[in-house]
Amino acid sequence: GAVVSQHPSRVICKSGTSVKIECRSLDFQATTMFWYRQFPKQSLMLMATSNEGSKATYEQGVEKDKFLINHASLTLSTLTVTSAHPEDSSFYICSARTERAGDGTDTQYFGPGTRLTVL
Amino acid sequence: GENVEQHPSTLSVQEGDSAVIKCTYSDSASNYFPWYKQELGKRPQLIIDIRSNVGEKKDQRIAVTLNKTAKHFSLHITETQPEDSAVYFCAASMGGGNKLTFGTGTQLKVEL
Numbered sequence: 001g002a003v004v005s006q007h008p009s010r011v012i013c014k015s016g017t018s019v020k021i022e023c024r025s026l027d028f029q030a031t032t033m034f035w036y037r038q039f040p041k042q043s044l045m046l047m048a049t050s051n052e053g054s055k056a057t058y059e060q061g062v063e064k065d066k067f068l069i070n071h072a073s074l075t076l077s078t079l080t081v082t083s084a085h086p087e088d089s090s091f092y093i094c095s096a097r098t099e100r101a102g103d104g105t106d107t108q109y110f111g112p113g114t115r116l117t118v119l
Numbered sequence: 120g121e122n123v124e125q126h127p128s129t130l131s132v133q134e135g136d137s138a139v140i141k142c143t144y145s146d147s148a149s150n151y152f153p154w155y156k157q158e159l160g161k162r163p164q165l166i167i168d169i170r171s172n173v174g175e176k177k178d179q180r181i182a183v184t185l186n187k188t189a190k191h192f193s194l195h196i197t198e199t200q201p202e203d204s205a206v207y208f209c210a211a212s213m214g215g216g217n218k219l220t221f222g223t224g225t226q227l228k229v230e231l
Contacts, residue, residue: 034218043208043221044163093162095219105170107153108219110162 003027004096006111013084014119021079021114023094029074030096034108035067038091050077084118091115121146123211125222133230138199140225142209143191149211152185152192153219157206166207167194199229 003026013019023033031052036044048069049057056069068080077096081088095108122145132138144152150171155163169176169183169192176183180199185192196203206226210219 043223046218046220049218091160105168106214107165107168109165110155112162113160115160 002109004111010115025096032097033077121220123222138196140194144211
């Protein structure tokens, strides 16, 4: 249980194009999903909190017009990197919140990540 | 906001030895402290977590201790094996459903 998928796993695009990344909870419903960015050999930095049916909450310094988040259903959140530039190249990871089987504690499970390379 | 510091940044141990990674947090309202293991290019995997009403939790070779007064928590891995080699991240939040603030990570290398 508690499987989170992401698509695509890897994308290479030209500067100026937009890229959409999907995050799905496969066997549970997730009212809250989180989007992180991770640069090589660095920690995970939270970009935004995505709540189903409402606007995302962005962390300080993250441009909401550049990183568009849509959480249209309880199993799907999308991140669109608009007008991508080489400095946006990174590993983007989503996570979904759910109750853990066994003890029912509220915790986060991560997707496999999307490697974005902008040329 | 919350700030989590993690030490050491790299740790090399011999197979069979123990490894200890330490984290401190700043926000006394934080009450949930998970630990994640991340292999190169892969997703972070939750390996153990602890809540503020507990001082210690153990799962086979892995244990976590929490000192709320001092605002620090530690990961202990005993009888280390080569497959334990990875980057380990601690994190803190105000409840499991709230956003996580991650530490900077520890690259653990278990040598034969």
